[in-house]
Amino acid sequence: MSAVLETTETTTAVGAPVVRITALRKSFGTNEVLKGIDLDVLRGEVVCIIGKSGSGKSTLLRCINGLEEFQDGSLTVDGKPLLHESAMAMRALRQRVGMIFQGFNLFPHLSVGRNVMLAPTLVKKRSGADAEAQAKKLLTRVGLAEKFDAMPEQLSGGQQQRVAIARALAMEPAVLLCDEITSALDPELVGEVLRVVESLADEGMTLLMVTHEMSFARKVSDRVIFMHQGRVHEMGPPAELFGSPKTPELQQFLSSLHD
């Protein structure tokens, strides 16, 4: 009982970190890709992670919902620690962490509406009617109300990604992880997805995004993190980080983008 009270306390605390990462280390075999990451993400904060490919950005994101196991350090979401060994704890944690992927990963055999409804009905035991109403509301929010009965393959990439966002939101996560969500899109479709993400940020959703869209990161994020060789190399408000990068690595990274 006291544990329950404790967790409700942490969830209601304003300004408390939703995600707290301490001294996190992760290796693939002998290759250490995350070399001690410390990071707190506050409620309602929008954090963008930038950096070269191979710098560990995606791996860090994937550690947060347990898609990757880390070897050392600790990670809590909403005050609850991530425990790889406990399926129950992982299931509870994943309900608080939504994730959107580069490749959309919609379920191709299910209609758009069913894609959104699946997890709430199975995991949250929502009734069909409830889940359907919620799915319709979320699809309206991402501008796809009329696609409820469509199959994923009938949609454009941008539309599929917006469905994926609705699907993640259906679990009412405390934090949304976005892993290069516009990288697989044709350039003309990037805007529609980013507009949805921006509206989420405006509504106070906690967002942690790995992105290559620097202008978007600059505009929307509260904080930008530059990762380099498995470490948080530089961190700060976007104006500061993009305006006057301190480390030569970041300077080089930013200038390489303009080439």
Added chain:
Amino acid sequence: MTEFTSWDIVRNLLLAVRWTVVLSLIAFVGGSVVGAALLALRLRGGKVAQRCIGGYVQVFQGTPLLMQLFLGYFGLGLLGLDVSPWTAAALALTLYTSAYLTEIWRGCVASIPKGQWEASTSLALSFGEQMRHVILPQAVKIATAPTVGFLVQVIKGTALASVIGFVELTKAGSMIANVTFRPFTVFACVALFYFALCFPISLFAKTLERKTNVSRA
């Protein structure tokens, strides 16, 4: 000396063909059940279970079915178990089928993109929920054509059960050939019977394959 008409030959083969069908069905249904159980173990179980099942598959794929039938029939006999040709044939063919089916199905499950697992994992679905609602519906679609195609192999495989004295189509054929002295006619008929059983199934598998390819394109 009794004269055998062609109708006699066909009639007797027709009577025997049902045992080929029954044995095929037992092998196929039994093999599916065992194969599915092995698949579940393989996907969920630890490294040891995976390796054991991998070995099981290799053993059955790497030895002739004929040896498996012999071992089933004489081996169990050595252990003091009195097995009828029926039991031995059904058992050997079931295990043989299960090894192939579990391997075919494993391939189908493995062909489902990793992103489907990751997306469903990140939505907090349990392993069972993932399998039932996300992975299997897609894998079954891919697996149907090769599974039906494998049924043809099972049907032809039942012919080997004749060597342990199980009277199915082939055994009946050789018995009839021995009394009629018309082996060519008899075995031509036997071949036709097998073809009549297998061809429609092959055709069906082809159609299924075409269908799944279209829907995936």
